[in-house]
Amino acid sequence: MNFLFLASFGQVASYVGYVLLAVLLLLVMITVHELGHYLTGKMLGFGIDEFAVGFGPKIFSKKKKDGEVFSIRALPLGGFCAFSGEDEDSKDPKAFNNRKPWQRLIVLVSGALMNYLFALLIICVMFGAYGKNALVTYKVNDLPLGYDSQNSFISRDVILKANGKNVYITSDLMSAIEGKEAGETVDFKIMRQGKVMDLTVKLREHTNFKNLEDITLLYDALGVYYQTDETNGEMIDGGLYATGVKLGFFRTIGASVEYSIKLAGTVFIVLGQLLTGKLGLSSMGGTVTTIAVTAQAISFGFRNLLNIGAFIGVNLAVFNLLPIPALDGSRVIFTLIEWVRGKPISRKVEGIIHTVGLVLLVLFAVFIDLQRCF
Numbered sequence: 001m002n003f004l005f006l007a008s009f010g011q012v013a014s015y016v017g018y019v020l021l022a023v024l025l026l027l028v029m030i031t032v033h034e035l036g037h038y039l040t041g042k043m044l045g046f047g048i049d050e051f052a053v054g055f056g057p058k059i060f061s062k063k064k065k066d067g068e069v070f071s072i073r074a075l076p077l078g079g080f081c082a083f084s085g086e087d088e089d090s091k092d093p094k095a096f097n098n099r100k101p102w103q104r105l106i107v108l109v110s111g112a113l114m115n116y117l118f119a120l121l122i123i124c125v126m127f128g129a130y131g132k133n134a135l136v137t138y139k140v141n142d143l144p145l146g147y148d149s150q151n152s153f154i155s156r157d158v159i160l161k162a163n164g165k166n167v168y169i170t171s172d173l174m175s176a177i178e179g180k181e182a183g184e185t186v187d188f189k190i191m192r193q194g195k196v197m198d199l200t201v202k203l204r205e206h207t208n209f210k211n212l213e214d215i216t217l218l219y220d221a222l223g224v225y226y227q228t229d230e231t232n233g234e235m236i237d238g239g240l241y242a243t244g245v246k247l248g249f250f251r252t253i254g255a256s257v258e259y260s261i262k263l264a265g266t267v268f269i270v271l272g273q274l275l276t277g278k279l280g281l282s283s284m285g286g287t288v289t290t291i292a293v294t295a296q297a298i299s300f301g302f303r304n305l306l307n308i309g310a311f312i313g314v315n316l317a318v319f320n321l322l323p324i325p326a327l328d329g330s331r332v333i334f335t336l337i338e339w340v341r342g343k344p345i346s347r348k349v350e351g352i353i354h355t356v357g358l359v360l361l362v363l364f365a366v367f368i369d370l371q372r373c374f
Contacts, residue, residue, distance in 0.1 A: 027077070030079045049084050109328065119263075120256060133242055135158070140154055271322075
């Protein structure tokens with residue numbers, strides 16, 4: 001009984017540890033974003049009221065001689081860089097809205113740029129230490145009549161390319177073979193038992209994927225193994241897993257850049273599928289879901305910590321530049337309009353739009369977290 005209690009306690013403690021790591025990872029990514037705004041703002045002579053790590057009540061605060069405040073706050077799920085006169089009219093020449101439009105644009109996009117560069121650094125470290133991301137087959141179904149090992153995968157094949165395109169993640173593979181019918185062939189470059197070789201695979205099913213969640217159709221087409229839960233029919237054991245392939249220094253840098261672009265592309269693909277209805281809200285998650293998924297990924301090892309960190313960094317970079325009120329992308333739009341018109345839209349109106357947008361974003365995040373629970 002005591003042994004069972006200790007085992008359960010250990011599992012709970014481990015999960016709590018992963019959750020804390022997930023929260024810390026999100027906090028680091030948000031702080032990096034705000035640091036981008038802060039550094040460019042300082043270089044261009046913007047007035048800065050406060051740089052805060054976290055939200056909520058202050059637990060530490062230090063005021064510099066120039067009036068700038070650095071603070072650490074109680075809720076480690078955010079942060080901000082508050083510029084002087086950001087949402088109001090001011091006579092201070094250092095106030096945000098009194099700076100030239102091109103200067104404001106640099107400051108606004110620098111947060112996303114910092115997120116992307118930090119994510120790229122993480123990817124370079126990950127690829128250097130573990131090798132570039134690739135997919136490896138877990139198990140393969142028995143070969144049916146008309147198929148042999150010369151045109152089919154076997155267990156432990158590492159998929160490097162499909163149709164001449166590099167394969168890093170599952171969406172790359174789906175994109176490379178999209179629209180083909182059963183019986184058609186696809187050229188792959190794989191690593192089998194340590195040797196790189198070409199493989200022409202005859203597809204067993206069509207590949208007209210509806211969305212990124214149509215993973216079982218991909219497995220059926222390639223003939224890789226997956227197991228389903230007989231009680232509800234859901235897949236519980238996938239046939240493709242991530243692995244790493246070591247490269248030289250310069251190829252690692254090139255692969256890292258390409259992978260970061262792939263991650264950004266995946267974000268746009270998912271957004272497009274959400275807007276067109278191919279993906280439902282059930283596939284989304286708010287802050288709580290993000291932390292839970294991140295904690296689960298981290299539990300599989302340090303490589304996964306780096307991988308999810310890179311994804312979060314690229315995701316923040318892309319998402320923050322979308323023209324949604326309260327986000328940097330929306331402020332970029334307002335600044336461009338001012339630059340073209342020669343005068344700004346009412347600061348009061350703009351401030352209201354950003355405030356309402358922020359409230360709606362928070363409510364939406366809470367809503368999608370709650371609907372996933374129920």
